[in-house]
Amino acid sequence: xxxxxxxxxxxxxxxxxxxxxxxxxxxxxxxxxxxxxxAVDIALPGVLPVLNKGAVExxxxxxxxIGATLNRINVFDRKNYFYPDLPKGYxxxxxxxxxxxxxxxxxxxxxxxxxxxxxxxxxxxDAGKSxxxxxxxxxxxxxxRAGTPLLEIVSEPEMRSSAEAVAYARALxxxxxxxxxxxxxxxxxxxxxxxxxxxxxxxxxxFGTRRExxxxxxxxxxxxxxxxxxxxxxxxxxxxGRIEQATVLFDPDTGETRMMRSKEDAHDYRYFPDPDLLxxxxxxxxxxxxxxxxxxxxxxxxxxxxxxxxxxxxDAGLLTGSRALAEYFEAAARACGQGKLxxxxxxGELSATLNKAELDIMQSPVSSRQLxxxxxxxxxxxxxxxxxxxxxxGLWEGAGEVDAxxxxxxxxxxxxxxxxxxxxxxxxxxxxxxxxxxxxxKEKAFNALIGQVMKASKGKANPAQVNDLLKAxxx
Amino acid sequence: xxxxxxxxKRIARLARIEIDDSQALASQSQLNSIFDLIATMQxxxxxxxxxxxxxQEVYQRLRADSVTETDHHAxxxxxxxxxxxxxxxxxxVIE
Numbered sequence: 001x002x003x004x005x006x007x008x009x010x011x012x013x014x015x016x017x018x019x020x021x022x023x024x025x026x027x028x029x030x031x032x033x034x035x036x037x038x039a040v041d042i043a044l045p046g047v048l049p050v051l052n053k054g055a056v057e058x059x060x061x062x063x064x065x066i067g068a069t070l071n072r073i074n075v076f077d078r079k080n081y082f083y084p085d086l087p088k089g090y091x092x093x094x095x096x097x098x099x100x101x102x103x104x105x106x107x108x109x110x111x112x113x114x115x116x117x118x119x120x121x122x123x124x125x126d127a128g129k130s131x132x133x134x135x136x137x138x139x140x141x142x143x144x145r146a147g148t149p150l151l152e153i154v155s156e157p158e159m160r161s162s163a164e165a166v167a168y169a170r171a172l173x174x175x176x177x178x179x180x181x182x183x184x185x186x187x188x189x190x191x192x193x194x195x196x197x198x199x200x201x202x203x204x205x206x207f208g209t210r211r212e213x214x215x216x217x218x219x220x221x222x223x224x225x226x227x228x229x230x231x232x233x234x235x236x237x238x239x240x241g242r243i244e245q246a247t248v249l250f251d252p253d254t255g256e257t258r259m260m261r262s263k264e265d266a267h268d269y270r271y272f273p274d275p276d277l278l279x280x281x282x283x284x285x286x287x288x289x290x291x292x293x294x295x296x297x298x299x300x301x302x303x304x305x306x307x308x309x310x311x312x313x314x315d316a317g318l319l320t321g322s323r324a325l326a327e328y329f330e331a332a333a334r335a336c337g338q339g340k341l342x343x344x345x346x347x348g349e350l351s352a353t354l355n356k357a358e359l360d361i362m363q364s365p366v367s368s369r370q371l372x373x374x375x376x377x378x379x380x381x382x383x384x385x386x387x388x389x390x391x392x393x394g395l396w397e398g399a400g401e402v403d404a405x406x407x408x409x410x411x412x413x414x415x416x417x418x419x420x421x422x423x424x425x426x427x428x429x430x431x432x433x434x435x436x437x438x439x440x441x442k443e444k445a446f447n448a449l450i451g452q453v454m455k456a457s458k459g460k461a462n463p464a465q466v467n468d469l470l471k472a473x474x475x
Numbered sequence: 476x477x478x479x480x481x482x483x484k485r486i487a488r489l490a491r492i493e494i495d496d497s498q499a500l501a502s503q504s505q506l507n508s509i510f511d512l513i514a515t516m517q518x519x520x521x522x523x524x525x526x527x528x529x530x531q532e533v534y535q536r537l538r539a540d541s542v543t544e545t546d547h548h549a550x551x552x553x554x555x556x557x558x559x560x561x562x563x564x565x566x567x568v569i570e
Binding site for chain 2: 017018019023024025026032033034035036037038039042044050051052053054055056073075080082083084097130131132135137138139140141142143268270273275277278279280281
């Protein structure tokens, strides 16, 4: 039987506010336990939540960026459950009237564009952290994270493979960091993914029973967890078994998913509107001022890069992987007017060198202006690709500006054809055998001679010029 | 709508309240009288009236996003039953 995979994702993004969603405590990561947990965060009796305008504004930005409906009136509800890292005994969330509904995100998988629709996005508070490891028979509770604002972003079950799920998660990660509502740090839990996965026979209209994989904090784990889960579900069904609705955890050490709780233990959250919070009203002036301040979005920038700089759709997608990368590329491309060549350098030499040094684009020792200047020197014939790499190394080491490095290291491409002809004559004289081979029709020997000339010129000859001169001499 | 004794026990369990059978029976009749009140209110014709999330038709006031709280964990933890290395200690929970 042929099976089809159905995936929907729920992503918890921690919003990049200074303070918590309902209190004035700091949200900074990594503070000593409980030093950023105020009376509101630890739920002392008599305290009341006061909503953070910055968190609401993040949700407005997101809605505008994905073309969603913004509910002008939205409501906070209590989601009731007991857990020690949830001091109130309920989480303040939004159920019936979330702030954001609908919207869509474009993804690119294997060169094919797809639109993934979103169901909703709602504001809620994060819980604290439970630390089980260091204690015998007890659990330590750190409430610094309690009350950190979250936007939970829920997709429709429209993804059909782990590759599509990863592409969607990446596109969402790019977008929320691009518009500045989330720092995107997955190690610190700023962007956490739950995947709802089911399988069904190809052609069947109804969905299969789904299992939810909780708390995936890397794109690699997301891919591995879905692949394992899909295999497991198909094997279970083909062996005559049934899938029970359940929540599962992914274990990165074994690469397997295991059950956390079954449907019978599913929580009954008894949602109801939080009487401590009034409905939230978004006025049009506010929405319009947020819209006016939004940066150009990745999708628009991709089109512009294709039109202005002639880069391919695929390259435009890579270059807009982050806002910092896109801005770097554009500045370098504008500096020299050579978009395609700059794109090759940014995605080739620069990315490779940054990866090797474990730096991101913001930390690049080579500035966009310098890369632009380097590409300009390739374009005007001063540098060959090979010499340019040496200049790039100089820029990386901080040896100065492009022209100064070319001068100091003698990396100028040979432009004097007299000097080059002299080298060619010497090479020809020393390789009479090759010359005869070429004259008898052996093409291979010709390339060997070009190599010899390049070597003799210490890489400074212009390969195209060598090619032309050599051909003329062998006529 | 009226609640059965099993409904009452389930609600008690969800709320982590321990009740015995006689308490469940007493609660059942009290809760059912509350449901009677709700039934009376629901009999009112609300056709064409938008549901309200709050008793007053006013909207939430918003706070500026700035850090206004300082660290008081020592005072808070002075009244906690068990504390270690700045963490509140609770009976072990594993999911």
